[in-house]
Amino acid sequence: MIKSTKMVSLLLTSSTVLGLMVSTGVATVRAAENSSVKTEQKVNTKAKSKIADPKAGIGFLTKGSTTFEGSNMLEGVHLSNDFSLTSGTLQISYTGKTTVALAVGEKTKTQIVMPDEFKALMNKTTADGKTFLDYIEPSSYFYAPNNQGGQPQKYTYKREDISYDRTNNVLVFQNKIGLYNIFTNQTLESHIYIDLGQAITDLGERIPDAYNNSFYQFQSVVTSTEAIPDWSLIGDAESEGKINWDKLDKGWTIINQVPTIHTPVKDTDTKVIGGNAPAGSTVKIRANSEDGPVIGTAIAGVDGTYIADIIQQKAGTKLYADQTTALGTKGFGTAIVEHDNAVPPAPSLDASRVKWGVTVNGKISTPGHTIEAVDMYTNEKYKVTVSEDGLSFTFDTSQIDQDVLPTNVIFTEHNGDQVSKETTLLVMPKG
CATH class of the missing domain: 2.60.40.10 (Immunoglobulins)
Known part of the structure; x- marks a missing residue:
């Protein structure tokens, strides 16, 4: 009899493929440098983006590779010309090889640690109760090509199959099909399609630039239904998938x-x-x-x-x-x-000759400057009322002693150091 893998928990080595589609056709992803990243490449752990570290469970030993293909990933999600709409579908394709044989009828789950940059978006809720999980498309599926003696088995995920571990930032997909005749080194796959652009638009949360200014990091694995993966060991076995550029969402740049x-x-x-x-x-x-x-x-x-x-x-x-x-x-x-310390221009008045009792309006070139009004003959200073914005003033001619009429009143603008040229107002007796 084939023994159950529930005591072993981890079933797969890993190959995580990520793609972003922004057109009506399916376009998977291409890395910034290569069409694929092989197992032999070493991950610079000092340069990783910030990522959740779920509680460790039973230890696992895995090996795998992470590949990138396609052409549109470097563009990220698209924005409409007026920035009101965001579009783009994120494809996460996981392929792994079993490290142990499965029991007859064994059910599994796919777990994906999302980049920490996604966490704020994934924790938002719309006014009508939608969450990030509602933007995982119904075309997402689990696939066992070697099931039942070479007969493939496909399971399309339903909404109730999908959950989110908020504490550890992990997407969990229940693979609700019983697997048969799955021995070691057999392929199992999960293909997840997320309408990322619509999620960003509806949830109103942008995705930050990659925290390490280099890439966004995911981790994926298929486990038994009870397993809590030790992600540190899975990571050492290179289960990571990286979107190899640092600006997934141009909207983040714009809003900041x-x-x-x-x-x-x-x-x-x-x-x-x-x-x-x-x-x-x-x-x-x-x-x-x-x-x-x-x-x-x-x-x-x-x-x-x-x-x-x-x-x-x-x-x-x-x-x-x-x-x-x-x-x-x-x-x-x-x-x-x-302060501009240049000599100010002469004050402008709305009249050059008026009768006594008329109020004259004038303009000031610069807020903060003052206006002086002086009688040409008596040297008496008259009151000038400056507007609140400092750009205009009024002068009431009724303050002039009628016994000195007619007279000329000289107006000058002062900035504290410099004095403008003069503007003259002739005031005539009333009548």
Whole structure:
């Protein structure tokens, strides 16, 4: 009689194949350097991406290889032009060789340790209760090509066959078919298809760049139904599969782009220039705080630069830049407005000759500058009221003693060091 493998637990050596499809046809994956990575290649354990380390169970001895094929993996998931939709299907294909014979009717499960970069996405839930597991496509299946004396056996996974170990970040697939005449060194396979793009779109969670700036790491194995794999030993036997580049989700880059503000920004400036914004994003310039009033907006160009028309700001004002796309909002690049010590222009008035009692309006070139109004003949200084934004002022001629009329009032703009040329207002008697 063939002995059960439940005391041994691990049934397979491993070969994990990963693919990402972004077109209607199935396209598997190609590595950055090669079409395949053989068993002889050594994994640099110091450069691994952060990965869960499940609780060790019974020890195992395995050997295997990890291969990569296809052409589209280097592109990652695709974003629509307006960034509102993400598309792309992740294919995880596991092939292993049994290291022991199986008992008659033996049932198994496939376990896949997902990269730690996926963990936030896999723990999200939509408003209507969907989780990452709902985006594992119904075409996913388990396959035993050598079952029953050479007769293949295929089992298509149902939703209830799939679970997720949140603590250890492990996908578990119950292979609900009894296997027969499976001896050592026989092939068993699991093929998992995940609508990764739709999962990202619906769950609203992006996949970070690979933590080691090199690759995303998976581990896979088929075990008996009760087994808790010792992943450290399985890893030593090279069960890992790696997506060999560091940016699976371009949306992660976009949502984390912080727009910059080119400096210096002067108190005389009416434009802010900056960069590092996603192409087509809306850039907002705010004053005084991250949620302060918006003083200018712009649309970023294809190279990420932008030019925003702004309301002039006083020297010392802190500016904040944020960018918004369909993926969300990210900020903040900052800059402090600096004082421009150039000689200011002469004040502008909406009249050059008025009758006593009329209020005259004027403009200031730069917030923070002051306006002086002095009687040309008596040298008396008159009151000038400056607007809250510092860009305009009013002058009430009724404050002038009517006994000195007609008279000329001289207006000058001051920045603390420099004084503008004069602007003259003639004030005539009333009547």
